[in-house]
Amino acid sequence: MYEGVVQDLIDELGRLPNIGPKSAQRIAFHLLQADPVDVKRLAETLLKVKETVRFCEVCGNVAAAERCRICLDPRRDASVLCVVEESKDVVAIEKTREFRGRYHVLGGALSPIEGIGPDELRVRELMARLADGVVTELILATDPNMEGEATASFLARMVKPLTADGSLRVTRLASGLPVGGDLEYADEVTLGRAFAGRRKIDG
Amino acid sequence: MYEGVVQDLIDELGRLPNIGPKSAQRIAFHLLQADPVDVKRLAETLLKVKETVRFCEVCGNVAAAERCRICLDPRRDASVLCVVEESKDVVAIEKTREFRGRYHVLGGALSPIEGIGPDELRVRELMARLADGVVTELILATDPNMEGEATASFLARMVKPLTADGSLRVTRLASGLPVGGDLEYADEVTLGRAFAGRRKIDG
Known part of the structure; x- marks a missing residue:
């Protein structure tokens, strides 16, 4: 439906995780209207990441x-x-x-x-x-x-x-209630784990 | 927190519309693990779009x-x-x-x-x-x-x-109920417009 290369970009963006067709379209049009310098920098960062980043041979990070x-x-x-x-x-x-x-x-x-x-x-x-x-x-x-x-x-x-x-x-790692959360909103599995993992406190 | 260029990529992705910091991180790690050929193609499509696509001088499309x-x-x-x-x-x-x-x-x-x-x-x-x-x-x-x-x-x-x-x-363009929708789920403004715009049908 779009001029060829715009559709290509929408397709490429749609392959990224958590980006549906509508988001891909929105991002593509954003990029079409964006400053060419910004888009160039994004493209170059993509290439640079693949050239320079590797995974630690010891830990995989x-x-x-x-x-x-x-x-x-x-x-x-x-x-x-x-x-x-x-x-x-x-x-x-x-x-x-x-x-x-x-x-x-x-x-x-x-x-x-x-x-x-x-x-x-x-x-x-x-x-x-x-x-x-x-x-x-x-x-x-x-x-x-x-x-x-x-x-x-x-x-x-x-x-x-x-x-x-x-x-x-x-x-x-310990399972339990998230700090700052409300007990009443905790799901039952988390609340169950929080009970099972309860600790003695010195009052 | 990340090796410099990875953080750069997360930052660049985070500037795109509808991409929050978590999504940017997810996409960046996806790209890190992706086939370099795919990432190169994405980068090249980005550059090509900016080089070749313009806006129609008549209609702006x-x-x-x-x-x-x-x-x-x-x-x-x-x-x-x-x-x-x-x-x-x-x-x-x-x-x-x-x-x-x-x-x-x-x-x-x-x-x-x-x-x-x-x-x-x-x-x-x-x-x-x-x-x-x-x-x-x-x-x-x-x-x-x-x-x-x-x-x-x-x-x-x-x-x-x-x-x-x-x-x-x-x-x-006419406002009204979306085709295939349920009347009971229509918001009141849409339903109001549908009433205001009602048309005579020949039975």
């Missing part, structure tokens, strides 16, 4: 070199390893400033429906990193949803032999 | 040359002119196959809040097109929302002198 900044940082505690699904989870955890260990980015979660099994994730690389016994705590920080829980359970089983002699502790 | 395909088509009825806000409205109307006249794309609607007055729209160009008296019907097909209605009212006042001798008829 995004990196500007062979290893990411966290793996290169000698102040990070190599004995605590936090397993996450995606690089964006690393950013979320870093923002809390609660964690000074290292990461392992799986590249997703197990999902039989989408055909994602252990071989599609960086599971073999995780087992290799645990082999030398430096890591003493493995934090399974996959998402608190079905796929994330399944992935955590799977990994817990995989590393079980390493925990037998007490040299490795496996933990999972 | 997107065009691959000085004039758009519709203005160049001699079979289109030059006596009926349909005023729309955006090029995407042209596409929507073309899909109906109900209209064989020509278009005038305003480039938006009047919006005092966003600082869009008549000078920001192609109003002067519209008046110039009406000057030679070829157009006998002007269809005001701006959006049926507050800005679109205000724009239609404004244009109707502007062209009023041309309608005095009966040489120009000004019309507005």
Whole structure:
């Protein structure tokens, strides 16, 4: 319906995640009317990202070199390893400033429906990193949803032999009520988890 | 938080319409993991659009040359002119196959809040097109929302002198119930308009 190249752009944008046909059209027309300098900068950033960004050969996080900044940082505690699904989870955890260990980015979660099994994730690389016994705590920080829980359970089983002699502790992030939330609005699963995980406080 | 160029990409994507920070992040990571060929094609399409697409000098629609395909088509009825806000409205109307006249794309609607007055729209160009008296019907097909209605009212006042001798008829698209919709779900304004615009049927 549109002049060829405009339709091409709408099609290309429509392939991006969470962008439907209407959004693709809106973005395309926005770009048509935008300053050419801005569009050029976007195009160049896209190319530059693919040229310069790679994934850390140790943890799988995004990196500007062979290893990411966290793996290169000698102040990070190599004995605590936090397993996450995606690089964006690393950013979320870093923002809390609660964690000074290292990461392992799986590249997703197990999902039989989408055909994602252990071989599609960086599971073999995780087992290799645990082999030398430096890591003493493995934090399974996959998402608190079905796929994330399944992935955590799977990994817990995989590393079980390493925990037998007490040299490795496996933990999972706490589930419970979100801070700042209203108890009455919590879904029942979350509220149930919050009860199950209740802790003694000293009054 | 991210390696520089990844953050640059998130920032660039976040400037697009209807893309919030979370979506920008999701798209950026999608692109990081995508086939470089696909990302290159997207970048090249962006550049090509800005290089090749312009706006028709007659009607303001997107065009691959000085004039758009519709203005160049001699079979289109030059006596009926349909005023729309955006090029995407042209596409929507073309899909109906109900209209064989020509278009005038305003480039938006009047919006005092966003600082869009008549000078920001192609109003002067519209008046110039009406000057030679070829157009006998002007269809005001701006959006049926507050800005679109205000724009239609404004244009109707502007062209009023041309309608005095009966040489120009000004019309507005019908408002009413959407076809295929449920009456009970229609909002009261739409239902009110549907009543006001009711037509006699021959049984």
